[in-house]
Amino acid sequence: MAEKFLIKTSPHIKNNLSVAKVMWLVVVALLPAYIHTFFLFGYRTVWVSLAAVAGAVVSEALMQLLMKKKITVYDGSAFLTGLLIAFNVPPSIALWKVALGSAFAIIVAKQLFGGLGYNIFNPALAGRAFLMASYPVAMTSGWKAPAGGFLSLDPALTQGFSGPAVTKFLDSVTSATPLNALKTARAALNDPELDVPAREAVEQLFSADSIVHSFFGRIGGCLGETTALFLLAGGLFLLIMKLADWRVPAGYLGTVALLTWAFGGIDGIFTGNPLFHLFTGGLMLGAFFMATDMVTSPLTRKGKWIFAVGCGVLTFTIRMWGGYPEGVSYSILLMNIFVPLIDRYTVPVSFGEVKA
Amino acid sequence: MLTFKGGIHPPEGKALTEGKPLKRLSLPDKVIIPLSQHIGAPAKAIVQIGDEVLTGQPVAEASGMISASIHSSVTGKVVGIGSFPHPVSGTGPALVIERSGEDIFYEHPRYTAGDCDKETFLKVVADMGLVGLGGATFPTHVKLAPPSFKKVDCIILNGAECEPYLTCDDRLMQEQSEGIALGLLLMVKNTGAEKGIIGIENNKPHAFKKMCEVCRPYHELEVVSVKTKYPQGAEKQLIDALTKRKVPAGGLPLDVGIIVQNVGTAFAVYEAVYLGKPLIERAVTVSGEGINEPSNFIVRIGDTYERLIREVGGLKEETVSLISGGPMMGFAQYTAQSLPVIKGTSGILALTEREVGRTREAPCISCGACVDICPMQLIPTQLVRQVKNKRYEEAAALNINSCIECGSCAYVCPSKIPLVQYVRLGKGFLRKLSARERAKKEEKK
Ligand code: SF4
Numbered sequence A: 001m002a003e004k005f006l007i008k009t010s011p012h013i014k015n016n017l018s019v020a021k022v023m024w025l026v027v028v029a030l031l032p033a034y035i036h037t038f039f040l041f042g043y044r045t046v047w048v049s050l051a052a053v054a055g056a057v058v059s060e061a062l063m064q065l066l067m068k069k070k071i072t073v074y075d076g077s078a079f080l081t082g083l084l085i086a087f088n089v090p091p092s093i094a095l096w097k098v099a100l101g102s103a104f105a106i107i108v109a110k111q112l113f114g115g116l117g118y119n120i121f122n123p124a125l126a127g128r129a130f131l132m133a134s135y136p137v138a139m140t141s142g143w144k145a146p147a148g149g150f151l152s153l154d155p156a157l158t159q160g161f162s163g164p165a166v167t168k169f170l171d172s173v174t175s176a177t178p179l180n181a182l183k184t185a186r187a188a189l190n191d192p193e194l195d196v197p198a199r200e201a202v203e204q205l206f207s208a209d210s211i212v213h214s215f216f217g218r219i220g221g222c223l224g225e226t227t228a229l230f231l232l233a234g235g236l237f238l239l240i241m242k243l244a245d246w247r248v249p250a251g252y253l254g255t256v257a258l259l260t261w262a263f264g265g266i267d268g269i270f271t272g273n274p275l276f277h278l279f280t281g282g283l284m285l286g287a288f289f290m291a292t293d294m295v296t297s298p299l300t301r302k303g304k305w306i307f308a309v310g311c312g313v314l315t316f317t318i319r320m321w322g323g324y325p326e327g328v329s330y331s332i333l334l335m336n337i338f339v340p341l342i343d344r345y346t347v348p349v350s351f352g353e354v355k356a
Numbered sequence B: 001m002l003t004f005k006g007g008i009h010p011p012e013g014k015a016l017t018e019g020k021p022l023k024r025l026s027l028p029d030k031v032i033i034p035l036s037q038h039i040g041a042p043a044k045a046i047v048q049i050g051d052e053v054l055t056g057q058p059v060a061e062a063s064g065m066i067s068a069s070i071h072s073s074v075t076g077k078v079v080g081i082g083s084f085p086h087p088v089s090g091t092g093p094a095l096v097i098e099r100s101g102e103d104i105f106y107e108h109p110r111y112t113a114g115d116c117d118k119e120t121f122l123k124v125v126a127d128m129g130l131v132g133l134g135g136a137t138f139p140t141h142v143k144l145a146p147p148s149f150k151k152v153d154c155i156i157l158n159g160a161e162c163e164p165y166l167t168c169d170d171r172l173m174q175e176q177s178e179g180i181a182l183g184l185l186l187m188v189k190n191t192g193a194e195k196g197i198i199g200i201e202n203n204k205p206h207a208f209k210k211m212c213e214v215c216r217p218y219h220e221l222e223v224v225s226v227k228t229k230y231p232q233g234a235e236k237q238l239i240d241a242l243t244k245r246k247v248p249a250g251g252l253p254l255d256v257g258i259i260v261q262n263v264g265t266a267f268a269v270y271e272a273v274y275l276g277k278p279l280i281e282r283a284v285t286v287s288g289e290g291i292n293e294p295s296n297f298i299v300r301i302g303d304t305y306e307r308l309i310r311e312v313g314g315l316k317e318e319t320v321s322l323i324s325g326g327p328m329m330g331f332a333q334y335t336a337q338s339l340p341v342i343k344g345t346s347g348i349l350a351l352t353e354r355e356v357g358r359t360r361e362a363p364c365i366s367c368g369a370c371v372d373i374c375p376m377q378l379i380p381t382q383l384v385r386q387v388k389n390k391r392y393e394e395a396a397a398l399n400i401n402s403c404i405e406c407g408s409c410a411y412v413c414p415s416k417i418p419l420v421q422y423v424r425l426g427k428g429f430l431r432k433l434s435a436r437e438r439a440k441k442e443e444k445k
């Protein structure tokens, strides 16, 4: 016998997970929501996502080529970033703008920081923030009530969340998101000059009907903001596959639910509607797919709790008092900054360690 | 279910051999007996080329405080002393003994539990060359004789066998349960402990049942089922699971009043005391996807990997890696030729590409998997970052020295970063640093 064998140090076996597998599985988790948006917005979904993904993948390859690094686009991370950006823009946005957002995400937020694993900010959210800053109009007024897809053929559904009071109150209901409506209504509530049925509008937004509509995604918003149910399904898939730590969505959603319930109402404490807040805007997407991004969230379990609760508090604050109707992406980006700090201060007590 | 915090669940691979009884191999024609088969100073040869030796005759004696004596495993003639392949250290000095015929046993005194006092016990254990058979090979008589100011109240027998593929302890517990129990009783009695606990992972129901049966008459013995999880058999983790005591960082089990021994060692203690039999053979699992007929054997020390592999029908084409010990903590071998089975050889594994899964190292994606599973609650990825940046002090502040090198972190890492390998590197550097500092201090004095 003269075979020669591999010489390496232990362990000699490894599990079969890889970075690429992680990324592609997250893409798979986004599929239910993606298919749902296709039914809502029709081929628009396809074009927007193609532009976003192409923008991301091409910029990643180009950057790696320019920086003379190994090209790793097959690992799916750029693809995933692109897809997430598509989920974060309104369906009517110009395709070149989406692609530009993706390019910014990959080039500035990821590759210039050193590539996968070294970036501080969630690239997809950085891309979204870039678009918000550069094209605020396209990013916020381009809402469409679900239209163009099969589901929206039913005219009753295109009305979406709105009730008669809301319709009367806002001139262009079909182009607003529920969070927009809420924000405007709340502002009107505090402004006695305005004689509008603001209170009724809030009540209708908080009504069971409206919640059901938003849960099943029959509301206006970004591609990925309209499908709470399917994002939840994908999110659960992530948790079951252990691709995301349950602490992050649990801490994030829990904090938002608690705070909006306690302080989100218009009739004093504990009159808010947490479900409304959970199912609208980008919260589901953010809590399951953005805040859980491994690279830009803390390492330790304790750190993950802190990060998640921080995201929740910020989101609530922005939604209630901020200048924007929605605060998910800024909250997560802001918390991203604190990740190294959180990691530093949440070093677990090691086995048998005696703390002096 | 009793267990510890963290840990992993690699594919067990035990089905390949768990139904295979320990088969006594025919006597080898030639044995290669390394002089260093234990932790500590190598033994000193006390025979010369040309000497005739009997089976069980001492051929090398312990040298120094931590060392163990070595015996001939066949009856024959010493034909060589020189450098030979060694499964742990690469190469090392060894005796070659050619068998001349059937076994003629060298006589050693025998005792019973009644007439073996503490002193005699320790002497027998030392004379019979016993070392920890789980793979660490620490001389047993040293471990069983703690300094007098350390009170021992419990002996734990490690029957976890948490390494994938290995089933030799499982088989031994089923086939030699009585001997294991008697060996444990001897250890309990002669260390002044109050009880002995045998911890067995719950994937070995037969061994558990058998051990329970034989231990029932002895009120000081307890058999406890622990959760199947790697590294359940690591000393500190097993102690934690069974007694909830936490061995302090940098400390020994003795610090919490416990001595841990492997079940195989307990059986060797029994044989040494009751039968006057030195450590000349051991149970070995030969397994892995690359082995044609995975088996369990009782093998003479000094028999070669080569012969064992031939015995199981050779290796499959796809074999890429040959491991001595388990796949998590064992040692990769370059070749099986003239490679001797030593006291610490618990398994010989042939693994294929599919199991080994060679992949490039990618950047850390901070997934936290290594942090979640580290049984010592360390942050492997940060340890590695510090080591890569040569910031050893920072690594030390993050308790790098607590790492038990179980390899769980490297197993789970999706980026395939050889985490434990870097950690070993860092620990090595720190050892050198502190040695240098000590030397400096000495100079000043
Ligand atoms: S750091 Fe050490 S103790 Fe922790 S998992 Fe890795 S090898 Fe095991």
Ligand code: SF4
Pocket: B363, B364, B365, B366, B367, B368, B369, B370, B371, B380, B381, B409, B412, B413, B414, B415, B416, B417, B419
């Ligand atoms: S398991 Fe690997 S990729 Fe994940 S945090 Fe640890 S080192 Fe980084």
